[in-house]
Amino acid sequence: MMRRVLYGVAILAVLFGLWGIYDRAAFGHHNAAYGSYVVWGLWVALYLFFNGIATGTFVFATLEYLFRVPIFARTGRLSLFLALITLGAGLLHIWLDLGRPERIWKAYLQPNFNSVMAQIVWGYTLFGLIILAMLAMSFRPQRYAGWLRILSAIGLFLALFLSGGVGALLGVQAARPFWHVGLFPVQFPFFSLASGAALLLLVYGLFDRAANEHRAQLLRTLAILTLVLQLIKLYFLWADYSQSLYGGMPQNVAPVQEVLFGRYWWAFWILQLFLGSLVPIVILLWPGLSTKPAWAALTGFLILVGFAAARANIVFPALAVSDLKQLIGAFHGARLQFHYFPSPMEWAVSIGISGLAGLAFLIAYDRLPITPKHVPEAPAR
Amino acid sequence: MTGSAGKVDLDRREVLAKLASAVFAGLVAPAVLGESAAPAEAATLPELPVLPPPQPEEDPLVRMMRDLQRALQKPVEQRRWVMVIDLCKCVGCHACTISCVVENKLPPGVVYRPVPEEELGTYPHVVRRFIPRPCMQCDRPPCVPVCPVNATWKRPDGIVVMDYEQCIGCRYCITACPYGARTFDFGDRYTKGTPGARPFLLGEEGAAVHETIPMFEYGQPRPRRDESSPIGNTRKCHFCLHRIERGLLPQCVVTCIGRATFFGDANDPESLVAELIARPNVMRLKEELGTEPKVYYLL
Secondary structure (H helix, E strand, C coil): CHHHHHHHHHHHHHHHHHHHHHHHHHHCCCCCCCCCCCCCCHHHHHHHHHHHHHHHHHHHHHHHHCCCCHHHCCCHHHHHHHHHHHHHHHHHHHHHHCCCHHHCCHHHHCCCCCCHHHHHHHHHHHHHHHHHHHHHHCCCCCCCHHHHHHHHHHHHHHHHHHHHHHHHHHHCCCCCCCCCCCCHHHHHHHHHHHHHHHHHHHHHHHCCCCCCHHHHHHHHHHHHHHHHHHHHHHHHHHHHHHHHHHHCCHHHHHHHHHHHHCCCHHHHHHHHHHHHHHHHHHHHHCCCCCCCHHHHHHHHHHHHHHHHHHHHHHHHHHHHCCCCCCHHHHCCCCCCCCCCCCCHHHHHHHHHHHHHHHHHHHHHHHHCCCCHHHCCCCCCC | CECCCCCECCCHHHHHHHHHHHHHHHHHHHHHHCCCCCCCCCCCCCCCCCCCCCCCCCCHHHHHHHHHHHHHCCCHHHCCEEEEEECCCCCCCCHHHHHHHHHHCCCCCCCCCCCCEEEECCCCCCEEEECCCCCCCCCCCCCCCCCCCCCEEECCCCCEEECCCCCCCCCHHHHHCCCCCCEECCCCCCCCCCCCCECCECHHHHHHHHHHCCECHHHCCECCCCCCCCCCCEECCCCCHHHHCCCCCCHHHHHCCCCCEEEEECCCCCCHHHHHHCCCCEECCCHHHCCCCCEEEEC
16 A cells, blocks of 8 residues: 555656656746856756765665675665655756756866866766666675675765865855855764765665565664764854854855745744754664664655755855845846745756656565575675 | 048947947858858957047047057067956946846846946945956966866966866856856746747747857857757856957947046056056955956056
């Protein structure tokens, strides 16, 4: 029953997304709400979100293929597949966000490697190829054990580089004090790991419901990891915001106040903090609750919602607040606003891509041998 | 006007009128004839008008044109274009903003030179300050290194330019600019959604013709049709490079009713701008960022 509901939701999301994709293809950016001041919107935030999950789940795959952690045995293939589809979802978002998507080849043939963006374009491409190769090899793990280790090591380095690199993509911008903090390249890898753990909690909570000791231990391990990462995440958040508010520099304070007390305060307090952090922490600390599959899935889902809100609260405020405030009235136009909320077209595209990723996972889960039960036990050494 | 020696001197209006008609014909002809204009390179000097000799109370525009002509005799890498804006003279009329929009045929959402206004003090001791903000053409532009495909760079003469055919529209450079000087062309049109042709009313069909005839940024005619560049690209002020290369001052400089905007080659010690930026009451926006803007403000 639940599987049918999930299929139904995913299909509806894809159908809704088709309208958004058509609009994007036929009318370009005409029906997008971002403009020349708030130039990055929902799609960039979700690019950060999905790609963070991709690098995070990849790290969990290395726990089997590189570090041979027993509790994560036979989970690597599923983690790799999740990394692949979330990477695809993230890259699809950012590709559609480009003004000239047909020119993406220029980033490969005419790159400027001084640009962090060019570096991560190449990095994500290599990362995707490594995931594909490892996924193929995972069907013959004994034969390709050595290659799996090597590619895991390279991929792990790339995952750290890319998740930190996305932080640096924003962090190198001296024009945006809200981003220009040394914390960004440091905290993004932790965010990626936490969101990867959350997705695994969701998947192992919802699916693979055969009750067994291994599954219970896996959920317990993921729960502990998630709890620690949530606390680290909250510490980073507190450190970042409290320093800005204490320092009192207007260009640092204004975006933080926009997040905390602005028009979309609820995205921070309700989605990111309450639902995305505090409720999951309570569940994780409640004795025996986090190892129950339904509660584990709920925890994972809530954390992911919180992270999606967190990415938006990173991207939008830095652009929505300008210390050249007088620009607001200097020249009027719908695209020359410092206010942004995604348009229906933007929502449709994002819902469609998310639905497509979900549908891909459901079909693969049902039709392809990607789950732990399909992975043979490794021979005793 | 007859000079003391009996010769007829060209007055300022005659000079500008002759120059404008000649240049306009030259700019429009290639598009009308269907030819593509050559890129804005300074390989050959344009035919420049003969300006009157310097006079004590001459219009600053004439002096700046003389400075410009002198600079154009030099190799590109020996010029250093700067703009100076006298905040005491700017009256906030926004004529420079509009003339820039007209000159470069900027669509909705794109503005090169807005004039932010600031109100200072409390009633009855209130003053208003107007700060025209073109692109700063920084010597250390934060927008250049972030471009993933080298679609923007700083020319030897100091102007930071865009290659519309190279830009992929990622808008990373827009986030990098601390002055908000870059904007994005979303493909919007001012006449979109306006009433169609009606009796006694021009309507969208007629008015849209103006929006689609070419503009000449970077010396290339670009009619605004279908979804070709610069739609989907970042755009910015370029000191009217297409005019400079033809011996014309930037449109905002020419239009300013208060003679508040000056332009020239700072490497020329005889130029007006070199004289102005040597004054003590000079400042630049956000100097603490180390971008080294090439737009100076007189306080």
